[in-house]
Amino acid sequence: MATALGLGLPQNHQYDLGRDVTDVARAAERIGYESLWAYERALFPEPATQGLYGMPGVPWPDSYRGVAEPLVTLALAAAATERVRLGTSVLVAPLHGPFQLAKALATLDAASGGRVLAGFGTGWSVDEYAAAGTRPFEERGRALDEVIAVCRAVWGPDPVTYDGETTRIAPAVVGPKPARPILIFLAAGGKRALRLVDHADGWLPLATGIEEVTAQRHALRALAAERGRTEPIRIALRSNPQYTPEPYEGDDRAPFQGDAEQIAEDLAAYAANGFEEIIVDFQQSVRDAHELKDVAAEVYERARAAGV
Template identity: 75%
Template sequence: MATRLGLGLPQNRQYDLGTDVPDVARAAERIGYDSLWVYERALFPEPATQGLYGIEGLPWPDAYRHVADPLVTLTLAAAATERVSLGSSVLVAPLHTPFQLAKALASLDAASGGRVLAGFGTGWSLDEYAASGIRPIKERGRVLDEVIDVCRAVWGPDPVRHTGPLTSIDSALVGPKPARPIPVLLAAGTGRARERLVEHADGWLPTATGVEQVADQWHALQDLAAERGRQQPIRTVLRVNARYRAKREGGDRRPFHGGAEQIAADLLPYAELGLEEILVDVQSTPRDAEELKDVAAEVYEAARAAGL
């Protein structure tokens, strides 16, 4: 069975939100992509108060200076397409109030005919939490727990009831309902995050940080699922942040930096781990939407030719 392939939607500065997102979404569906994806960066601190991912001295990518809202981006893509899944990798859930996020995702799923994949993470940016976190960053895991619980309640049958630290619903009708149960996928690698995924989520959103590291995390998740008696398979979608170059790169090339054939070759070892779907985000290097569509087509063709 071929690996499903997804494409990152254009959210960065060089793209026009209103015209380029629907244009690229339609093109990706024609090319054959199975899914379209967004990510979330609420702001870009200037100067930065901490490094990327909280790692001291690691600079934030320039692309993070301008990132369109993920739910607006997905809505534009939903209106322009008919078949592809619509996912987030990831929404920083604790930057959103649980009830409003649950209702927005339900509405998007209803409007798109049941195509939403709700990918959540806890985030790491102190500045984003200072601007819009509903609780301090140290409580982000507990907030994510309640986001998942509220989503399940709001998406389920009426009357909706939920009592938690952040959200209280005594008894209410909440619509629209999603077209089908929305899968919840989590970015989780270790500790409590891994337990949360096994106990409460449908899938896993790893990032391509190295084949051995992803393999170790995947095996640990499977072992924990078996230990906890989980029967439901864990859906997997790997995020790949690629930097396309028209000419092949040589020497000690970084993974996913280079031409389409090189990017495709780098994907193969991850597909061999048994991951079901790979999201390739190539939006950072194209100058505009026309170039992005060309790159997306080239990468898709190269990946399929390589055996994905």
């Protein structure tokens, strides 16, 4: 079975959202991509309270200035396509009210004919939590647990009831319901893998290196067996290629760095290691939507030719 390929949508500040999201979405479906993905970055603090991913002194990339809201982005893509699945990789779930987020995802799924994949994470920016005004940053793990539980309740049969830390739903009819069960993916790994194994359908790892990600996958499956989980953990691997028009010549080439042929080779290597879906997000390393479509088409063609 061929590995499914997903494409990141153009959300960053250099794109014309009203034109480029729908244009790229249509092109991706025509090329053959099986899924489209949007990520969340709520703001760009100046000066930054903390470094990128919470690491002191690491600057935020300029591409994070003005990132479009992920569910609005996916709604635009849904209206322009018929087949591709629509996922978040990732949506910082605790920045949202649990009930409103569950309703929004269910509505998008109903409108798109059952194509939504909900990829959640806890995030790492204290500035985003302060701006959202939902839950304190220190409670982000418990907040994510409540979001997942509320989503499961709201997407389930009526009457919906829920009694949690911040959300209380008295018996009520809540619609629309998703057209199909919405799968929840989590970016969590390592110490937070227990949440994924017990409460999620899938995992959204970052392609940091085949050996590292494969080891994490083995550990996750071992934990799932230990916990008595019988359902397989679905995996959608995210890559953020550093695309260059010419091949990268150095011996220090990072995964997914270089021209279309080199990126396709990396895709083939991960596919050979059993990763069933891989997301490629080129938007940070291309000039505009026109180049994004061209690169996406060339990488897709070369990857399929390589057996992906």
